[in-house]
Amino acid sequence: MEKILETPRLLFREMHMGDVENLMMIFSDPIAMKFYPEVKNEEETIRWIVWTLNNYRRFGVGMWVVENKITGDFLGQCGLVPQKVDERVEMEIGYLFVKKEWGKGYATEAAKACRDYGLYTLRVEKMVSLIDPQNNSSLKVATRIGMSREKIIKKRGRDLFLYVLTRKECDAL
Structure with a gap:
């Protein structure tokens, strides 16, 4: 499986059909899925x-499996997902981990x-959550x-906070 990203502790890879059992540790947990x-x-x-x-095929991004870099244990998923916000497609950072x-x-x-x-490799101007x-x-x-x-938006009948960061703002961090 191709490595997408890595950090000091984490390895990101593409999801595959063999991840059903891993993802069920999150998706079947009412506490992890509360929101x-x-x-x-x-x-x-x-x-x-x-x-x-x-999403990988259409957009080149999606939710990726996140594993412990040393043990290889499944920790959760995190990635970039195109989302329609106010009639524009924005790149969302999504994350969901095992409780x-x-x-x-x-x-x-x-x-x-x-x-x-998203900001520096893909050169997206703005990231949202x-x-x-x-x-x-x-x-x-x-x-x-x-x-x-930034504001509250309505998505799938629910009020959600829209969090935003532009590349320019990130450069100033």
């Missing part, structure tokens, strides 16, 4: 992987790597990587 519409079963997880593989790995800084480390990849207003952990990750809340 998503619902938990996913195996069939829905397979559809998620197919959607992700299509037992929370609190170790992996989400911030992974999101920062994706931020830099769409976050449930009650999801304090995700709000903290977005803030830690330099994003700030």
Whole structure:
């Protein structure tokens, strides 16, 4: 499997159909999925992987599997996903990790790597994150990587905070 990114502790790779069991550790956990519409079963997880593989083909990006660089353990997923915001397609940084790995800084480390990849490798002018207003952990990750809340948007019938960071703002960090 091709390595996409790496950080001091993390390795990012493309998702594949063999990741169903790994992703189910997140998708079947009601606590990890609290801020998503619902938990996913195996069939829905397979559809998620197919959607992700299509994003790789169509856009060259998507959610990537994040593994512990030393042990190879599955930690979660983080990546870049095109999202329609106010009739424009923006590049979103998304992250979702296995509950037992929370609190170790992996989400911030992974999101920062994706931020830099989007802004400096892909040369995207602006990165966004769409976050449930009650999801304090995700709000903290977005803030830690330099994003700030721009406004509230409605997406799939839900109010979400739109967090934004431009390349120019990131250069000033």
